[in-house]
Amino acid sequence: MPPSRFAVPAEVPGLAARRIAADILDGVLHKHRTLDDQLDGAGAHPGLKSLADRDRALMRRLVSTILRRLGTLGHLLSRLLDRGIPTDAPRAQSALLIGAAQILWMDVPDHAAVDLSVRLVQSDRRAAKYAGLVNAVLRRCAREGQGLLEEVKTQSLDLPQWMLTRWSAQYGESTTREMALALGHEPSLDLSVRSDAPQWASRLHGEMLPTGTVRTLLQGSVTVLPGFAEGQWWVQDAAAALPARLFGDLKDKAIADLCAAPGGKTAQLALAGARVTAVDRSPARMARLRDNLARLGMETENIVIDSVEWTGNGQSFDGILVDAPCTSTGTMRRHPDVAWLRQEADIAPLCVLQKRLLQKAVGLLKPGGTLVYCTCSLEPEEGEHAIAALLADESGLRRVPVRKDEVAGLEEIITADGDLRTLPCHLPHADPRLGGLDGFYAARLVKS
Structure with missing residues (x-):
């Protein structure tokens, strides 16, 4: 039996994660809402409930990568755009940031990053007119982005100017550069353990810091990791x-x-x-x-x-x-x-x-x-x-x-x-x- 002409087309794989990432970015950058508020608790994005674990992890990484490298992304996109990033359509801005972040720093095929960003724009009434622009800019980013990235000497672009000025005065320019570089990396998961830190470091495929904290690169929900339900450890940065x-x-x-x-x-x-x-x-x-x-x-x-x-x-x-x-x-x-x-x-x-x-x-x-x-x-x-x-x-x-x-x-x-x-x-x-x-x-x- 042929499908009904009124059937709803299936969701393109990965599009929901990028749509939610765009919503959350808009929440941070335009509505001044924290990531924590939008990811957990009563104010969490309603679409998160239906996301598979893999898509949820992708969405989180997308958002955190963009916020970590926002200054660099703005700088590179301004080089690739003749008239600057569109200001009358937030979804177009988000689509450009999401596409460029995937092309430059994430293990996503360039064609998929471009295609899904274009779909993201097409699905928004105000931004749809920018679909061609988003497609062209992100294709150019795939060709020229890494070269432009190498021209950016430090990651100081990714700190607000007031913060950069204050830290340079307090800690010196060299230390501030080192701090900015450290802030550009996705951090590990740090755990405080009740006892036997070396054993937990081994079980969680991590290492024990000199201070006794267990540090691991394991991804995903902490609630499914060994020892969580038994109350053997809790998440806490080593500092x-x-x-x-x-x-x-x-x-x-x-x-x-x-x-x-x-x-x-x-x-x-x-x-x-x-x-x-x-x-x-x-x-x-x-x-x-x-x-x-x-x-x-x-x-x-x-x-x-x-x-x-x-x-x-x-x-x-x-x-x-x-x-x-x-x-x-x-x-x-x-x-x-x-x-x-x-x-x-x-x-x-x-x-x-x-x-x-x-x-x-x-x-x-x-x-x-x-x-x-x-x-x-x-x-x-x-x-x-x-x-x-x-x-x-x-x-x-x-x-x-x-x-x-x-x-x-x-x-x-x-x-x-x-x-x-x-x-x-x-x-x-x-x-x-x-x-x-x-x-x-x-x-x-x-x-x-």
Whole structure:
């Protein structure tokens, strides 16, 4: 029997993944929505439910590659376009970015990258008129793109100018170039394990870092990896795993973890034997923390409240971890959208909040207690400057420098003042995907 002339044509393989990638790119670049919001939870893209695992992985890689190399892509496309990227049709912009990223950096045949980008444009009413342009530009990209790419000497194009200027002033131009290079690579998966890290490194086809973190290049959903359901490990960047270790022996100590969700550091504190009170203002994030700790078989007291307003229920603590909200510029290896969502103007109001959190922590701390402050920011105002200001205001606090034996001998991550400062270019590796750390700052203070 011949097919009905009214039958709906089958979806072209791979087109759905690219359509969702285009939607999510539009969400980041034009609607200022984070990747996390669009990939998980209540605000996740509705089309994700029907994507096969392979297409979901392709979509994620497409989006992250484009956001990582957005400046370079814009530069190259401007060289290939006579009149610049069309501004009246966001889908045409997305189709050009998606096609060029596949041609330049992904293992996708050029003809497939061009064809699917053209189909993407044709399916959008406003962008359809640009189908011929997209086809011509991407075919030219396939011929000339690699040559043009070699003319781009550094990856500084992929950092916003305000960030590039600040980092050059703070860390020097050479280190900033190394950081930009590190941020251009898709990172590994880092895991904190309950015990026997060498065994888990072997089972997960990875390696154990000097700090004890297991690092692997395994792709796909972490929930299907060995050990996840049994609560043997949790996902946590190697740098993020360092601040909680600065407390030393935590057996039976009362520790408050302020701004605790999603709970990676909370789990470290609990595993070390502390009696942990986890505090976070977000009910949704706290629910995620509870789920994570339940899987790990760990118990903590969990309180949903703004940490600045929390009184401690009349209790004082042996130690307090302040993992303060910040610009998150140190997390761009894993969250490349941060580069395009954050502005320099965001720093000042966050510094005000960080100061209030530090003051709250000092008031809740027992005499002789330890305060560990950390941020996943590369901006000194949110790290070194915040602690310098606190020490100037609080005569009853003293800094306790981090020792190199506490950070696996990695002297390069200890500042002249004795604080911890990791950079994306730290911990280099012959395979750049296995190198690098998130940018973190941490300081340890004791109350007299």
